[in-house]
Every structure is written in C-alpha cells, then in structure tokens.
Amino acid sequence: MRRWVISTALALAFAAYGAADAKTFRFSTSGDINGLDPHLNNEGPTNAMKNNIYEALIFRDPDLKLRPSLATEWNQTSPTTWRFKLRQGVKFHDGTPFTADDVVFSVKRNNHDQSDLRTYSASVVEVKKIDALTVDLVTRVPDPILPQNIPAVFIMSQAWSEKNKTPTPVRGIVGNESYANLHANGTGPFKLLDRVADTRTVLVPNPDWWGKVEHNLTRVEFRPIVNAATRVAALLSGEIDMMFPVPLQDVPRLKRSAGIRVMEGPELRTIFLGMDQHRAELLDMPGSGKNPFKDKRVREAFYKAIDIQAIHKVVMRGASAPTGLMIAPGINGFAKDLNDRYPFDPDGAKKLLADAGYPGGFTVTLDCPNDRYVNDEAICQAVVPMLARVGVTVKLNAQTKSKHFDKIGQRQNWNTSFYMLGWTPGTYDAHNMLYNIITLKSGPGAGSNNSGQYTNPRVEELTRQIESESDQEKRNKMIWEAMKLHKEDFGHIPLHQQALAWGVRDSVAVLPQPPNDAVVVRFVKMK
C-alpha cells in the first residue's frame, strides 16, 4: 500500500505540480490521530478521521441528523430490540462483501473489555443475525436512544480482522503489531493510502463506494503540526488548505489575511475540572489520611475561586461561553435555568476552606492536557494563581493528550486528584454525559471518564431510568433533576464551551463545520 511504483511516482513528481495538486485537500490539527483501530481511542479527532474510512450502520450528518448508512432502515420490534435492515452490495476496501456477520462481529468487538468505545454499544447484550441482511440488537433494558449511539460503532470486516489477527481491540502488546491500529479496511467513501505516524495520513476516494459522491477530491492529506505558530504559518503560506484550532490570538490576523477565512461556531464540548472524590487519601497528601475533595465545601470553594470571566476575556479572548451546566445548549436536556454559574467569590471560597478545616489550604496537582482543547494548558495556568489566592497550592502537570488521558483514565486507575477534561455527548443527549462522566453504576461501562469517581445514588438511579424512558417530557424532567443534583453537589467544575475556530483557505469551496469539531471529508469541495 505504501509503495508506489517508481515510474508512477516519478511521473507524478515531474507532472505539472499545480494541476496534480488541484483537488487535494490538506488539513492539519495540533496532534496526530491516536490510531486507526475502529474500536480504540475514543477521542474526537481520531473518531472523526476513522469516520471517513469506516462506516457505521447509521451516519450522523454535519448538522447532527441521522441518516441511513450501512443500514437502510431501523425500527424497534420490541422495547428491547432494535432491528436494522442492511444495505445490499456494499464492499469493504479490500473487496470482501459486507454482510450481517460483519455487523455481529463488529458490535461484539466494540463491546470487548479492551474497547475504548464500549460506551456506545454498552446497552446491547446480544447481537442476532436474522438473515443475510437483517440484524437485531437486543438491549438489556429498553433503550430508546440507541440509534443516537450507533453512528459511533464502526463496522469492520470480520475476515480481514481475523486474517490479520486483530479479532479484539488490543494496543501495544509485544509481538503484535496491532495491525488494525496501523491499517484500515472500511466501507467508507475514502480509503487509507498511506500513514506515517506523526507525519501524514493520506486518503484517496473509494471508487466503489455505494453512496452518492458529494465531494470533488482526488486526495486527502492530514498532517499534524504540533506547534501552533508553525501551523498558522503553514496555512498562511498555503501549504495546507485548512487547519484547526486557530490559536485564538491569531484569529484577527487570519481574518485580515487575503485568501483566508476563519469559520467560527459554537462547540458542543464542555470543558470542566474534576476532583477525586473516591480515594480516602489525596494523592498529593500521602500519610495524611485525608481527601479534602470528599468535603463538598472544598469543591464549592474551588468552584468559587475560579474567575471564569477573566479566563473568558483573556485566555479565551472572548471565544468561549462560560457555563454552569455540564452540557451545552444544543444537547438534548440542556436547561437554561441551570446554566447560570455560581458567582465568583474568592472570600467565600476562603471561608469555605476554613470551615472545612483547611484554613491554610493544601497542595494538589492539576493534570492537564496541552494539545487537546483550545488553550487547555493556558486555562490551567490561569487557574493556578486563582486558587493560590484562596490558599491552595496547585502544581500543574500539563502533558500531551495521550499521556494525559492514560493518566486520568481507567488505564492507570484514575491516577489523578484534580484534572481537566472536555466532553461532547456523542449522542447529543444528556444521558451520554450522565452515563460517562457523572455516574459510576448506571450500567456496564458507566463512568468511563468519571475520573474523580463522583457518585450520587439518586443521580445513578435517575440515569438508569432516563436510559429506558421513552416519554420525552418525563425524561427531560429526570435529566433536569439529575443535573441539578450534580450541580448542587459540585461534582465537577464546569468551565465553558469553547468556540470552534477553523482557518480555511479560499481554495476550499465547501466545508461543513459540525459542532463536534469534526472534519467530514466527504462533503468537502475544492475550487
């Protein structure tokens, strides 16, 4: 795959350079995708890239509507059974036909212990092949919003996967190249041509794709550029056609530059800080036998010590929407009356800390990514002096996203006391937030990213009920109650929704900007 025939390569090299380039879409972001295994690495940019190569039964439009993909229709045959009719005549990139067996295999693979995307099919307890083109997904309890989850469950070829010895998602075991993580074989509109980690991922259109082609591309190149300044320079000099996120300080300059536009829009991701409420003893206070975060007053003090307006104004340069709620407007379950933040009140915070028995504060490490969210490290840096003023000494541990997520995640047993995370409910419904971030026991795989292990029995119970409640009004009432309880518990400290900022050259004629910051290559048109 990687090797071109030499003559072709030379011909290409000497061919009119501009002409050969015309329909290539080159885009860049701050970090490489974490790998290609469809069931590993539940991370925005990585999922977005896989979404160009792999397909799920249902596809989510850039405007977030569901549309048929590998399934042509779906309906509930019983409260706990969803039936999917599969599309006929679809082929994987390697030529093997797509069958119901691949669906059974892929959903099971996605439900494997090692899978990072288990949350999207967690409610499924059984996958039944009814006939060659019909599959039933049986859920543990009624799951009215299952179709909202399905677009994230990618379908891979059983034959290919078994032939290459990756029947289950695995990462980095010696002697196993983790083939599926380095190669790709989907049914999607684009095929993987070439991938060199940290350098480039090259896609070409899949000529045999079943769908109606809406792009006009001949080639797609994704090149991560870690350094923000270099990334901006690359866009300015025309080496790439699009990049994100535009560093906020560079937005005005890019807007003024000829031939470049900045696409801005609200993002549905909520950035928040989490606190360890589980360990008996804080990681930073060994031997003390104390974990201050178990005391609600301490969590409240942290919340009130943070001057979100200063962060909004200076760090985010106005490109953020401070939030009191863990979900953004646009997510089902958002409640305007809960979105007001508790006021910024450093004196109150000091008093709360004193009441809780920490008049002199304490020391805690803040784990923070430095290449994931807009100005993530800068936000954490800004939080340090704010907490210092109420007496808390914060040690900042900012590192690259893969290390950060490993550290605060399940892999290292939630090895954090105080951390930053951002979350977009993949289903655009509050239940996903409750299930992954705010509860621990509301279902299998629940609390997958609840690194601080916040839990409240009533919220757990509500989340379980929300999962299977089909009366929309009742359901939203329960979401409201759960969110209110969480807010009053100071379970997490929501900060803001960041604004999307994409820098795009005028060579790109059409480029949809979905609110989950994903580049959906199949709709891109070049001039």
Added chain:
Amino acid sequence: MAVASVPGAVRRFVDSDVFYSFRRSKVTMAAAAVTFVIVICSVLAPWIVPHNTYDVRSLNLLDAFTPPVWIEGGKPQYLLGTDDQGRDVFSTIMLGARVSLLVGFCATLFAMTIGVFLGLVSGYIGGTTDAVIMRVADVKLSFPAILIALLIDGVARGIIPRDMHDDLALYVVIFSIGISNWVAYARTVRGSTLVEKNKEYVQAARIIGLHPLTIMIRHVLPNVMGPVLVIGTLGLAGAILAEATLSFLGVGVPGTQPSLGTLIRVGNNFLFSGEWWMTIFPGVMLVILVLAVNLLGDWLRDALNPKLR
C-alpha cells in the same frame, strides 16, 4: 579548540600581557562590562525585580498581553509588557537570566571538576587508567552534548516520579549538561599534564616523596589552569545555549521558574499574532549574554595563546 599549554615559568608575564591586551580591546571591555552587569542583576534579581513573578498570587490575568510601555496600550508598571499569564516581561527576563546563568555556571563547574580531575589522573598516572579514561572520552565524544542531555532527561523522566520531576528538573538539567561537556577539559589537562609531569620541579617534588595527589593539585594544576579557564568561559556560553535549547524543546527547567529558553518557547506561540515582545526580548537577552561570554572566551584564548599574537 585545543589550546597550547602555558609553561609555568612565563605565567606571570602572560598575566600582565593578558591585562594589557584586555585594556587594548574595547570590544572585550564592553563584553566584560555587559557580562558583569547581567551577572549582578541576575544575582540580585529576586530583590530588585519590579514584580516577583514567582509569586503566583500576585499575577493578574487581566493584565496579560500588555504591550511594552512605549506602545499604545502599554502600562507604566510593565516596562517591556506582560506575557500570556500577566507576568511582567522585564521581571521574567531578569529572573530567567538568573536561572540560565545558574544552570550554566553549575553545569560548567561540574564539567570542569570532572574533566580536570580525570585529565590530571589520566595524564599523571598514565598506563591502563589513561587508556580507559581516554576511551570513555572517545565514546562520549561520539555523542553531541545535546543528545546526551536529552537522553539523560528522558531517563530521568522514566525514573523520577512525575510529581517530583518539576522539583528535580533543575538538577537534572545541570547534571545532563555538565556530564556531556567534561571531555574537552580532560583532554586539554591531560595533554598539559603530560608535558608538566616531566619537568624538573615535578620530578623534584616526587623525589622528596610528596603524595601524587598533592603534586597533581598543588603543582601541576596551577600550570594547566589557563587553558581550562578558556574552555570554561566558552563552555559557559555553550552551557547557557544548551539549557536554552533544552528548555525550548520542552525538556528543560519547569515553566513555573522559566529560564530564557522557556520564555522564548512560550512567546513563540504569540510571535505571529503581533505579541512579539514575549519572544524577542528574552531572545535578545539570551543572544547578548552568550555573545558577551563568547567574546570574553575568544579574547582569553587569544591572549593566552602566544602563537596567535
């Protein structure tokens, strides 16, 4: 860079010559003055900076990105503007130069101590000891300092628990730069020692039964110090640059106590957006500092090397 040895007997002459040539060279005098001022300011920095940027409680985020005072929007209390966290750039540069110099001095002293000691032993004792030390030096020379420093930093990251890393990072950097620079001293001192060892005064000392260590330190060492000083001065410039490079690469000193290299790395993100003062001022400071020290080293080498006069 090998420097010819200076025989002990003419040393006093050279000393006066050195002073003479110093007074003759305006550039050298300027370099010395600049170095002196920077060193003094750095040493006194914690007491004389207008803002103590190490005290996070004093940082006001709303003052961030203030331009230098002579540009519209500048504030009189921030002479060279502020950075992205609202820290006074003038103060961070002074405190940063302090960190840079501290690392540079310590690393150079460390390298010098190891190098001079090994060079003396190697040259004086000779034989297998000499062969082994010089072989190690060869292997060491195979690897540029920056690579060794990076490797040591990587190893340190593996060994030191993450939460202690920031506290120890300064020592790790000093160690890694020092350990990667001792060879030049060792080779030069060994060469000079080989020459000195056969002189009458050393032989006399040996005959009256002085301990080899005493001879090495009291008799041989003073006579090889000239070239060592030259290498040390140039090495100081190199060490400051190495630290800046490591910090720029993000593996040097921690961001809470930034060195000049760290400041440049952070400021680099804002260079294209017009907030140039965050990179340019620390950059200029670094270049001035290194250039001044290099000029001193260059002059010292020429002054101590009679062949080039």
Added chain:
Amino acid sequence: MIAFVIRRLLQSLIVMLTVGFVAFSMFNFLGDPINNMVGQDATEAEREHLRHVLGLDQPFYIQFLVYLGNALQGQFGMSYRLGMPVVRALAERLPATLELVFCAAGLALLVGVPLGVYTGLHRDRWLSKVFLTLSLIGISLPTFLIGILLILVFAVYLGWLPSFGRGDVVDLGWWTTGFLTVSGIKALILPAITLALFQLTLVMRLVRAEMMEVLRTDYIKFARARGLTNRAVHFGHALRNTLVPVITITGLQIGSLIAFAIVTETVFQWPGMGLLFLQAVQFVDVPVMSSYLVLIAFFFVAINLVVDLLYYFVDPRLRADRAVASGHG
C-alpha cells in the same frame, strides 16, 4: 598494517558494545517493561507469561546476549507510543534526516571554506573582521532562534518558502526523497540553512586557523622564495594542506549534525528521526530512545572508522595521534 586495522575494528566493536549495553540497560531498567506493554488490568498470570516470552526471567547476561542478537537482526522492539516496530519507525524517518544533514554539511563546506580562506589570508581587512564578528554572532545565536527568525521572515512575511515539513516526497520503495519535487526542494532550504549555520562558522574558523598556521611554515616561505605567485602559494600549497583536517572534521561532524537535527526538525516539524526521538523523550518511549542511541553511535563509529582508515593510508605517521575536533555545546 593489518594489525592496525584489526585494532581499530576491535575498538569500534567495544564502543558499540558499550553503547549497546547502555541502551539495553535503559530498555530493561527504565520502568517495568511489562507494565509498559500491558494494560493496568492484566492479570499476574498474563504478566508472568509475557515475562517468560520476553525472556525477562533469564539471567542478566543471557538477556543482554539476546538483546544483542535481536539488535543484529534489526529487532529493537515495539514503540510504546506508536505501537509499531521501532526499526520501521526509524527507517521511515531516516531518509528525511539524512537528506537534511547532507545538504547542511554541503552548505557548511561550500560557504565555510571560502570564508575561512579569505579571513585567513586577509587577517586585517575590514571584511574579515565583519565575517569573524558574524561568525561569533552565529555561534551565539541558538539554532532554534535562527529557525524561528527564518520562518518569520521567509515563510510568513515574504511567503517565499514553506515553514514546515518536507513538501512532496517521492517514494522510491526503499527511500523517500524530497529532491525530485519543487516543493521538496523548497521545503529543504530553510531547515538546511538553520542546521548548517553552526557548522559553517566552525568550518570557517577552522580553515582560518589552519591557513594561518600553514602560512607560517617554512615550506610556504620556500614556495614564496621560489617566486611562485600568491595565488599558487595560497591555493596550490596552503589550501591543499588545510583541506585534509577540514574534511576530516566535517566528516566527523556529520554524526553530530544528525543529532543536532533534533532541534532543527522540531522547529520545522521536519519528519525525521530527531523529531521522533524528541517525542520519544517526552513520552519516555524507551525502545525508540535506546534504538536511536544505538543508531547514532553506529553512524559515528562507522564514520570514525572510515576516516581513521583513510588517514592511515594517506599518512601513516598520523594514525594514532589524530586530533579530534572537540565537541561543541
């Protein structure tokens, strides 16, 4: 002569063994290799099994021998970060680094030698002083700052040259080259200049010193006495004599250029081994770190060996006492 060659080969072998041992120790003792390979939730039995499979329950020296055996076959393990064999990761990036390094070395020689000759011959001309001052500024400017400034001027303000990456490369199957495309060559210019500057000043100062040294020798005085033109003396006699050490040292410096490329590659996001290594350091990706170490050592030892052997054939008197350029910071 054969004795010399054998001794020299043995020395090289010992150096490689030493480096191999350091790399092996890093690989084995930097954190628990097992923990780095399996997830947190692996059972004790799984760990034991892996330990056995990897031979970690063997005595120390056996493990070292196994490591050496694997290394000779080009097996350096899997990168923790990339999840692919280290050798493949390095091989993918080797061409980028080598092309950059050779361009930089060529540039340093092409510009450095003439400047050195000029400043050596005309010590007191003002232009010489300008060159010397510039060279001093050159070694006082950190590489990364030069890179940033070049990007600022040529990529951002003037927009002439690209600021990152290699441009379009042509894949020859065993090698990827940027020399065959316009964008590849354009992308090479700024990084090559950045990497070359330090070497350039080094070459210039070296040539200058050698020229001044040679011009003092009796042999040049005789040449002048014979009435040869200045031109013939300077270029026919003096320069020829200075070139041997210059080329030697440039050769030896290639090893350090490869390592110095780390900084340049970082600034320009050049997809070479240096960038890979730096990311490995930040990630504590030990297999990549240790393999890179072995690879650089191999380059250096090989270059050193070749230079030494050549020297031996050119001038037997020089063989053992060859001066090695002292490293730079």
